[in-house]
Structures are given as C-alpha cells and as structure tokens.
Amino acid sequence: MPPPRSIKIPAVLESLQAITEFVTAAASTAGFSARRTGDMELVLEEAVTNVFKYANPGNPGEIEVSCCSGGGKFSIEIRDSGKEFDITGLPDPDLSQDIAERPIGGLGAYLIKKLADEVSYRRLSGFNVLTLGFKQEPEK
Amino acid sequence: MNIATKKEANALVVAVSGRMDAVTAPEFEKSIADFIAQGEKTFLINLSGLEYISSAGLRGILASAKRLKEQDGKIIFSGLQGHVKEVFAISGFQGIFKIYDSDAEGLKGI
Numbered sequence: 001m002p003p004p005r006s007i008k009i010p011a012v013l014e015s016l017q018a019i020t021e022f023v024t025a026a027a028s029t030a031g032f033s034a035r036r037t038g039d040m041e042l043v044l045e046e047a048v049t050n051v052f053k054y055a056n057p058g059n060p061g062e063i064e065v066s067c068c069s070g071g072g073k074f075s076i077e078i079r080d081s082g083k084e085f086d087i088t089g090l091p092d093p094d095l096s097q098d099i100a101e102r103p104i105g106g107l108g109a110y111l112i113k114k115l116a117d118e119v120s121y122r123r124l125s126g127f128n129v130l131t132l133g134f135k136q137e138p139e140k
Numbered sequence: 141m142n143i144a145t146k147k148e149a150n151a152l153v154v155a156v157s158g159r160m161d162a163v164t165a166p167e168f169e170k171s172i173a174d175f176i177a178q179g180e181k182t183f184l185i186n187l188s189g190l191e192y193i194s195s196a197g198l199r200g201i202l203a204s205a206k207r208l209k210e211q212d213g214k215i216i217f218s219g220l221q222g223h224v225k226e227v228f229a230i231s232g233f234q235g236i237f238k239i240y241d242s243d244a245e246g247l248k249g250i
Contacts, residue, residue, distance in 0.1 A: 013163060017163070035223075038192070042192070045162060045194045046195055049162045049194075049196065095232030096232070097236075099205045099206060099209050099236055099237075100209055104199055104203055104206075105199060107199070107231050108194075108196075110230075111194075111195055111230060115230075
C-alpha cells in the first residue's frame with residue numbers, strides 16, 4: 001500500500017478547489033472510476049465546508065486532508081483543530097417535507113452518509129478527525 | 141458556473157452549466173433573486189449542462205423556491221443528468237419539484 005498523502009491548508013472556502021483536486025487526482029491515480037471520484041468530491045466538499053463554517057468562526061485555523069488507498073478501498077481523513085463537532089451524530093432530514101416546510105440546510109451531512117461507504121468520527125487530542133471510506137463501487 | 145437566460149411566453153428559462161458548489165451557489169441564488177426583483181415569477185431551470193451540484197447548490201435552489209412560493213411564483217427543472225440527477229434523488233428534491241426531460245415539456249406543463 002502506498003504511503004498516505006496529505007495536504008495542510010488554511011480552513012477557508014478559497015482552499016476548497018485545492019483540496020478536492022488533491023483528493024480526486026489521488027483517487028483517479030488509484031484507479032477509481034470517474035463516478036466514484038465524483039462521489040468523493042461531493043462528500044469531501046460537504047465535510048470540509050462544514051469545517052470552514054463551524055469549526056473556528058472568525059478565526060480559521062488549518063485543515064489537513066490525507067488520503068490513502070489499498071485493497072479496493074480509498075480512505076480520506078479530515079483533521080481540524082476547531083471546536084468538537086460530530087457530523088455523524090446529526091439527525092437525517094425529513095425528505096417528505098414540501099418547499100415551504102423544508103429547513104434550509106441539513107443536507108450536507110446526509111449526502112456524506114449516503115455516498116460514503118464508511119463514515120467515522122473521533123475527537124483526538126483537540127482535533128476533530130473524520131474518516132471517510134469508499135469502495136471501488138458503491139454497495140447501494 | 142455559467143448562467144444563460146431566455147425569455148419564453150410563460151416562463152424565464154435559466155440554463156445553468158458547469159458547477160454549482162459552495163463557491164458558486166450564492167451567485168445562482170443572487171441571479172434568481174435579481175430576476176424575481178425584476179418581476180419574473182415563473183422559472184424553468186435547465187440543468188442539462190450542469191456537471192456537479194453539492195448541498196450548497198441545493199440550498200440555493202431551495203431558498204429561491206421558498207422566495208418564489210411566498211410570491212405565488214413557480215420554479216421547475218429540466219434536463220437533469222447523471223450526478224445532478226442522483227443528488228436530486230438522494231435529497232428528496234425529485235419529490236418536491238417538477239422535473240421534465242426537456243424545456244419543451246416543461247413549458248407545456250406550466
């Protein structure tokens with residue numbers, strides 16, 4: 001298995017493109033399909049923009065994104081030093097609500113759960129660590 | 141993201157192409173808000189050239205739809221492809237919006 005590669009960059013919206021390009025290039029090199037790489041790109045955007053918005057309001061720190069592949073699986077780890085926030089604990093949105101009832105927001109975490117094969121969160125020495133796993137082909 | 145508009149008899153057709161992500165979605169929402177301010181009430185959003193949408197894009201669409209609903213306006217969609225179609229399905233947007241295969245069908249359905 002090749003060593004994990006990582007990017008450490010300010011946790012601001014302007015970093016989004018650099019992060020997604022870094023990860024999708026790695027996934028593509030590892031042989032993942034355009035479709036699966038597209039899923040990763042979306043899940044990654046949802047996870048990192050969440051960090052940009054909520055982790056350190058007014059005082060963005062850095063975000064570190066690492067990825068590695070092996071055994072038909074691609075893993076992405078997102079690490080930030082912001083306040084503790086477990087995206088996996090958020091309730092699923094009510095998809096039956098109509099336009100007027102539907103709250104704005106809440107779909108990002110849901111898309112992460114639906115498109116990644118594995119999602120796990122740990123609070124580790126002052127860091128939020130979110131790990132996202134993708135198989136070559138989605139199970140669903 | 142690129143936005144092109146075409147005025148039809150019963151709707152403003154807005155073709156959105158490229159990417160609707162956290163960076164570009166606010167631009168979409170602002171464009172629709174500007175058209176509403178100019179008096180447009182019925183929108184057909186053609187997404188056949190849209191390659192990518194994230195929850196930020198969905199948020200922009202929902203916010204625009206809520207604004208229109210308050211004014212008895214309407215927003216419908218056409219031409220969803222691949223990834224965009226899948227994201228609409230997962231998030232339940234297929235159930236709350238009218239989605240047509242083509243602009244012609246959409247304009248007929250208004």
